[in-house]
Amino acid sequence: MLSLIVFLPLAAAAVLAVVPSIGAAAARWAWVAVSVVELLLVGVLWAGYEDPGPNGLAFEEQVPWIPGVNSSYHVGVDGLSLPLLAMTAVVFLACAVHALRDADRPRVQAALFLFLQGVSLGVFVAADLILFFVFFDLSIVSMYFVIAGWGHGNAVRSALKFFLYTFLGSLALLLGFIGLYVAAAPHTFDIPELVAAAPLAGDPLTGGLVLAAILVGLAVKTPTVPFHTWLPPAHTDAPATGSAVLAGVLLKMGTYGFVRIAMPILPEAWRAWAWVIVAVGVVSVLYGAFVALAQTDLKRMIAYTSVNHMGYIVLALGAVGVLAEGAAQARSVAVTGAVVQMVSHGLITAALFLLAGVMQDRAGSYDMGSYGGLAAPAPRYAALFAVGAFASLGLPGFSGFIAEFQIFAGSVAVAPVTAVALVGILVTAALFLRALQRVFTGPAAGHTPGFEDLRAPELWSAGPLLGLSLLIGVLPRVLLEVIEPASAALVGLVGR
Amino acid sequence: MQMRPELLLPEILVFLGGLVVLLGGSFLPRDRQWIARAAAALALLGAAAAAALAMAGPAQSAFSGTFTVDTATGTARVITALTTLLVLGVASGEIAGSPRESDTYALLLLATTGVMVLAGSTDLLVLIVGFLLASIPLYGIVGLTGGRAGAEAAMKTYLMGALSGILLMLGVTVLYALAGGTDYALLQETLPAAPAAAVGAGVLGVLAGLLFKAGGVPFHFWVPDAAQGTGATAATFLTTVPKVGALVAVYRLVATVSAGDGSWLLVAALLATASMVLGNLAAYWQTDPRRLLGWSTVAQVGFLLVPVAAAGRSDLALPSLLFYLAAYAVTNVAAFAVTAALPEHRELADYRGLARSRPGLGLALLVALLGLVGTPPLAVFVGKLTTATAAWDGGHGWLALVVMLSSVLSLFYYLRWFAPVFARPEQHAAGFPGRGGAAAWPAVTAGVAAVASLVLGVLAGALWAALEGPLGM
Numbered sequence: 001m002l003s004l005i006v007f008l009p010l011a012a013a014a015v016l017a018v019v020p021s022i023g024a025a026a027a028r029w030a031w032v033a034v035s036v037v038e039l040l041l042v043g044v045l046w047a048g049y050e051d052p053g054p055n056g057l058a059f060e061e062q063v064p065w066i067p068g069v070n071s072s073y074h075v076g077v078d079g080l081s082l083p084l085l086a087m088t089a090v091v092f093l094a095c096a097v098h099a100l101r102d103a104d105r106p107r108v109q110a111a112l113f114l115f116l117q118g119v120s121l122g123v124f125v126a127a128d129l130i131l132f133f134v135f136f137d138l139s140i141v142s143m144y145f146v147i148a149g150w151g152h153g154n155a156v157r158s159a160l161k162f163f164l165y166t167f168l169g170s171l172a173l174l175l176g177f178i179g180l181y182v183a184a185a186p187h188t189f190d191i192p193e194l195v196a197a198a199p200l201a202g203d204p205l206t207g208g209l210v211l212a213a214i215l216v217g218l219a220v221k222t223p224t225v226p227f228h229t230w231l232p233p234a235h236t237d238a239p240a241t242g243s244a245v246l247a248g249v250l251l252k253m254g255t256y257g258f259v260r261i262a263m264p265i266l267p268e269a270w271r272a273w274a275w276v277i278v279a280v281g282v283v284s285v286l287y288g289a290f291v292a293l294a295q296t297d298l299k300r301m302i303a304y305t306s307v308n309h310m311g312y313i314v315l316a317l318g319a320v321g322v323l324a325e326g327a328a329q330a331r332s333v334a335v336t337g338a339v340v341q342m343v344s345h346g347l348i349t350a351a352l353f354l355l356a357g358v359m360q361d362r363a364g365s366y367d368m369g370s371y372g373g374l375a376a377p378a379p380r381y382a383a384l385f386a387v388g389a390f391a392s393l394g395l396p397g398f399s400g401f402i403a404e405f406q407i408f409a410g411s412v413a414v415a416p417v418t419a420v421a422l423v424g425i426l427v428t429a430a431l432f433l434r435a436l437q438r439v440f441t442g443p444a445a446g447h448t449p450g451f452e453d454l455r456a457p458e459l460w461s462a463g464p465l466l467g468l469s470l471l472i473g474v475l476p477r478v479l480l481e482v483i484e485p486a487s488a489a490l491v492g493l494v495g496r
Numbered sequence: 497m498q499m500r501p502e503l504l505l506p507e508i509l510v511f512l513g514g515l516v517v518l519l520g521g522s523f524l525p526r527d528r529q530w531i532a533r534a535a536a537a538l539a540l541l542g543a544a545a546a547a548a549l550a551m552a553g554p555a556q557s558a559f560s561g562t563f564t565v566d567t568a569t570g571t572a573r574v575i576t577a578l579t580t581l582l583v584l585g586v587a588s589g590e591i592a593g594s595p596r597e598s599d600t601y602a603l604l605l606l607a608t609t610g611v612m613v614l615a616g617s618t619d620l621l622v623l624i625v626g627f628l629l630a631s632i633p634l635y636g637i638v639g640l641t642g643g644r645a646g647a648e649a650a651m652k653t654y655l656m657g658a659l660s661g662i663l664l665m666l667g668v669t670v671l672y673a674l675a676g677g678t679d680y681a682l683l684q685e686t687l688p689a690a691p692a693a694a695v696g697a698g699v700l701g702v703l704a705g706l707l708f709k710a711g712g713v714p715f716h717f718w719v720p721d722a723a724q725g726t727g728a729t730a731a732t733f734l735t736t737v738p739k740v741g742a743l744v745a746v747y748r749l750v751a752t753v754s755a756g757d758g759s760w761l762l763v764a765a766l767l768a769t770a771s772m773v774l775g776n777l778a779a780y781w782q783t784d785p786r787r788l789l790g791w792s793t794v795a796q797v798g799f800l801l802v803p804v805a806a807a808g809r810s811d812l813a814l815p816s817l818l819f820y821l822a823a824y825a826v827t828n829v830a831a832f833a834v835t836a837a838l839p840e841h842r843e844l845a846d847y848r849g850l851a852r853s854r855p856g857l858g859l860a861l862l863v864a865l866l867g868l869v870g871t872p873p874l875a876v877f878v879g880k881l882t883t884a885t886a887a888w889d890g891g892h893g894w895l896a897l898v899v900m901l902s903s904v905l906s907l908f909y910y911l912r913w914f915a916p917v918f919a920r921p922e923q924h925a926a927g928f929p930g931r932g933g934a935a936a937w938p939a940v941t942a943g944v945a946a947v948a949s950l951v952l953g954v955l956a957g958a959l960w961a962a963l964e965g966p967l968g969m
Contacts, residue, residue: 068815068960069882130881134872141871148918156919160911167869167907171900174881178896182888 002059002075002125005041005085009034010118016111024106028099031110035093038117042089045077049482052078054489055195055264057127066130069181070188075125079486080259080339083479084124084252087346090468091248092117095241098354098461101361102241104150112149113241116142120249124256129177129189132261133170136221139250140166146242147234152360158237165230166220173217173257179210180265195264198496207269214262215277222254222310224284235303236366240357243299247306248350252342255313259335263317264493271494274321278411281315282421284308289427293434298366299356301435302349305392308424309345309400312407313338315421319411320494327414328491334410335487336480337403343479344391344399344469351465352388355381358458363447368438372445378453382440384462389432391469394425399472402480503550503558503565506543506573507612513539514605521598530588532598536605537584540577543612547573555968561679562619567965571818572615572744576737579825580608583737585941586829586836587729589934596640603640604733607633614709614741618968620668620678620702623745627664627705630738631657638734641727649725653718653734660708660715667701670694680752687753699753699760703767706749709742711735712797713770720778723790728836728938731786735793736828740821743800747817751807751967758809765805765887765895771798772902779909783844785835788909789828792868795906796824802899803883806890813886815963820879822959823867823952827876830864830945836938838928844913849921853928857939858917863946865910870903875952 012034016027045059052058057076065073077085095113102109119142122135140163148159181187183199183206200207220227235243263270270277288308295301316338320331358381359366375382391398404425411418472479501508513536521532551570557563583604591597610630617623635657639650668678674690675683687695708715711734723731746764754760775795782788800820806813834857841847851858867874870881880899887895921927929935952959 064957066878066882066957066960068957068964069812069885071957130872134877137872137877141866145918148915156915160915163911164904164907168904171903175884175896175900178881178885178888179893181885182893187889 001041001045002077003061005038005045006075006118006122006125008041008118009038009114009121013111013114013118016107016114020107022107024103027107027110031099031114032093032096034114035089035096035117039089039093042086046082046086049077049082051485054492055192057192060127070186070190071130072128072190073131074127074190075131076127077125079482079484080490081124081256082482083339083343084256085121087343088117088120088124088249090465091244091346091350094350094354094461094465095244097457098244099241100457101455109150112142112145113245116146116245120253123253127191129180129191129194129261132191133174133177136173136253137170139253140170143242143246143250146245147238150239150242151237152239153237154233155237158233162230162234169217169220169227171217172213172220176210176213176217179206179213183210191261191265195493198265198267200266201268204269204272207266208272211262211266211269211273214257214266218254218257218262219280220254221257222251222314223307224280224311224314225287225307228284228307231307232300232303235353236297236299240354240360243353243357244350247303247353248346251306251310252346255310255317255338255342258314258317259339259490263320263490267494267496271321271323274318277318277321278315278415278418281311281318282418284311284314285421285424289424289431293427293431296368298359298368298435298439299353300366301431302352302356305428305431306345306349308428309341309349311424312404312421313341315418316407316411319414319418320491322415323495328495330410330413331491332410332484332487333406334414335490336483337406337410339483339487340399340472340476340479341403341407344403344472347465347469348388348391348398348400351462352392354458354462355385355388358454362451365447368435370446371439371448372442373440374448374451375440376444377448377451380454380459384454384459384466385440386436387466388462389436391466393429393432397470397473399469402473402476500556500558503556504563505550506547506577507609509539509543509546510577510605510612511609514602514609517598517605518602521602524598526593526595529593529597532601533584533588536601537581539605540581540584540608544574544577547577551962555965557618557968561681562622563613563616564618564968565616566968567963568744568747568814568818568967569616571822571963572740573612575740575822575825576608576611576615579737579740579829580604580733582826582829582833582941582945583729583733585944586732586833586938589937590728590836590839591641592934600637600640600729603633603637607637607733608737611737611741615744617745618680618748620671623702624665624668626741626745627661627709630709630741631661634734634738637730638722638726641730642725643727645725646727649718649722652721656708656715656718660705663701664705667698667704670698670701674698680748684752684755688755688757695753699749702749703746706742706746707767709738710746710797710800711739711794712767712801713774713794716771716775716794716797719794720787720790723793724784724787728832728839731790732829732832732836735790735832736825739793739797739800740825743797743804743817743821746801747804747807747814748967750804754807761805761807761809761890761892764801764807765892768798768801768805768895769898771795771801772898773798776902776905779906782909784842785844785847785913786842788844788913789831789835792906792909793828795902796828796868798902799880799883799899800824802895803886805892805895806886809890810886812882812889814967815960816879816882816886818963819956819960820876820883823875823879823949826945826948826952827864827867827874830860830942830949831868833938833942833945834861834864837935837942839935845916847913848916848919850917850928852921854931856943860942860946861917862914863949864942865914867949869907869910873950873953875949875956878953878956
């Protein structure tokens, strides 16, 4: 089942790539069709999901791959990965719908995105470090081609920076994985086995170094301050769908790595370095918010709010490692909040980037100063963007609120100092309101006259994403019931 | 102890193939030289099959223990035979119909024999024979196929080879004097008791010769010149095939002398670091794709020396070296074959827009370059992963760090090459030759090698089992 979910888009991508006679329309609709099937498959998975218990995996599949180093094709899902799997399928479907209007080499574009979808899903189901790394690295390579091939502005340079930076991160990650392998007895790359063995317990030096390598690798991808510098140019020059996938899905691979690999396998080192991680989280939250406030380029602004939003996740996960007597409940809430934030940020930011892409399409500029009064010619666009902005700043009723409320409820209980990060929420609110005001209200100016309102593919890609965010905000139980047992299990593993 | 020449069947087949091609080619008309090529291919296929069959049996030794047929020898034989076969594919486009066609094939086969001997020898004197047999035809190949720039490359290769050959023989002499024999089993027993400085001088001398063959620092100077100055056939061959035999020989030697003294492992680690760092830094500034690849092969030797630093300390060391050799061979051939398919494009900038006019060739180049970087699931990734793991497992965790950092360095220059490939073509660009013609052979070879690089990576587990035999002696 999981293999089908991962390899169906890869197979479709291969077919699209090698058959040049597939027409443009056929390629675009094939992409949509495969994405719909993927979403249905994930839905079936969700319906049949039962919590597998601590360090267990549902829908497990395992086939030996490189037995010489005890690496296998091992996949499975639990409460931490299933929501991300679903979010990934939704974001990619939205991109497929959005791309129905694109005319630039649709066949190759569809193949590339389907490939990217397959490897992204692969990251979230991998239960073997090498398999995880394979998918992780391939996501970087395919995103490079998305940015370089379909971007605008200084796309080649931004893509290069993205590739070099994240590749460096991935190699740091690989180094950490090798360290885990060497430390484990018997040597293995299997994640559940490593979790059970918790190697390097009682060796703070090596444990700290291995954790440092893994943290750097994941922090580049997340990205946290000071490893975030690749993100703004990559987003600014990427196509709308590329930005949506980059922010919505690829950034989650970093934070997902924390909960899947770093925390359960190296609990002792995680606890020892918890304050550093909390600090990095707080700095990312504040730095991301304030730098976003200073932006005049809409896409750059959204990119920096990503740094801010991902900072909340790092903050919450760091707080889990700060030991406080009898606070297991609070820490579990923090983990749940972090996972909800991953899903929520994926949906909302993907929608915002798809909407920002409309500006590039119509007027070729993201500069907020060259718009004004856009609500008059483009009311649907204004409405949808406002919904996205409010969702992103954490208005109650949207998924972002559920996530950030839980993150702070959990973190502040364990480490009261994390309350300073609340300033980040205020700043984000201010910057989104200011952006809305500058672009959509006031007299028509700059590119506004003649700005065409949302077309059907644009409406039906960003709209459902925000609808889902609203749904999670109103009915969070469906999601929380899946995540909560897994959070409690993770807290138990970190507390070992 | 017996002669048992039947154990050397693959070497004999390739050698006889070389002689037949040399003699037969002289009597063939210019437009029928493909018969010589077919005969050469047949000899190589036969050798590969014989070597693979021999691997099924236990490790054995021939000629009184001076030549060992074990997993390492078997794998090296299969890799060299099949890689030379791919080189013939490159040659079919470049030198078909040229006056020296069958001579070149004959020299390729003779050099291949030498490389095989190098891989299997467990006696210093046989090592010398292998070295000479692998080197002398090489000088010829470099000079024959290179034209004007080839003369300089041939001179440089010859001088470097002569110097390192002398150092090799000097080292053998010293070790012979110390141990009273040249057999590896004897060296392992007696060297720990011999004066350390003298042993050091002897082993370093032998290593110098082998590093020349491998093209590793500090005997690498001929590699970029030869890769740039000679024809594509020679460049592909000399940056790929000799490394296989030389590195297996280095592994055998280091495993022998480090039995009582771990400091040789550190020497191997330092040599690996030097090659990785220098090769990657030097490659960064190149604008000629062939020369860039030349430096990249120097860096790859560094990666290949990494498992040598774990010889005897990690179970992964030997299988990871053998796997990396196979992975490197196909990936490197794929990259060179692409340059052979576009012989007029001698600047990185000329590759701009290749992916749009020749998508197949662009894809093969992408696979080759990403493969050399170490992108999963391509074969070199598995090689890099397992060699770095072996190094850490063998007690050199820092070497794994160097491997990762060097890989990042290498990404810089590979990206300089394949970024233009996928860029929009320029208005006034010269364009690319069509699909057919003489360049079809190297293009197909590039495709085959690229696919092999992917398949090796995905099916790594199935192959791994075949590589896990112990080192014979």
